[in-house]
Amino acid sequence: MYQLSEKQIDFILDDIKKRGIQIESLQQNLLDHVCCILENEMNAEDDFEKLYSNTIQKFYKKELFEIEQETNDLLTFKNFYFMKKVLILSGVATASSFVLGSVFKIMHWPGASFFFVLAIGMTSLLFLPLLFILKNKELKNVQEKLVLASAIIVGILYLIAVFGSVMHWQIAKPGTFWLITIGFSFFIFIPLYFFNGIRKPEAKLNTVITTCLFVIFMSLQFLMIRLHPAQNQIDGAKVEQSAK
């Protein structure tokens, strides 16, 4: 039986890494497997690199990285049902917190901000990221994944901006957060959404309509924040009035 040298083992390990296998445990598995095959089939006069190349090609259909993808898919699938349950629970808890927070706020009861913080925290840290992970699995191309990611970011920014305004948090006072949210929607999310959908014949009409609705909604939102006077202007007016 042929004995592979340390140099040859390093060569194989480097190649496995170069081909996109990042999970260390999988690297070890594949390395040992290739070594076993080579040591059983190789003779001293054989061309090592050629034989290695022929052997590794039998491991995959298109590329070696498939094995890592399949491993990740199986591991994610294991948690799929649990994640789905958490998604539903966090969705219900978030909606309830929003409703309770709004009621508390309207009634001027103390504790509204607690519910809003809870709702925003759960939405941005649990509900939307989980939604991204689960939906991302269903999407095939990179552009669709980018649309989903930017939609999730807009969602998180929008929530923080709305509740920042309602609760008069310092972060949203001058409308900066609103401008970031609207700017991100206009220049990143909406173009990504539009150009991704317009290329699909079956989604063309829906894409145009939804894009128009997005633009109208965001324009109205922009109008509202520009019409709404900045806090320093209100303070200035108050000072002026009291001076008179």
Add this chain to the structure above:
Amino acid sequence: MIFSSELIKGTLKTVVLKLLADNKKMYGYEITQKVKEITGDKIQITEGALYPTLHALEADGLVITELEYIGKRVRKHYKLTPTGKSKTKEKVNELIEFMNTMKIVLDINLQTA
């Protein structure tokens, strides 16, 4: 005749668990060779199917690994956990039930064909 990978995929977990139950501990290459040997080359487990399955079984807590250092490389021997042992019985029985049911289904189809 070599069976298609689609047919093997659904039963791979059970096959690996049963092999580990019968052989105490095995490493990846050994598993592929053993399957080849006992099926007379009819079933060839690909590396692309085997290792993701072994990782999933490990994540499920059905198998554990024992490391053996061979020079610059590490060989991972897989062996069943107590949960894995009871799961193996369950999976094997499920597969036997499935095969019996498939027999009935295919016989009915053949008769009606």
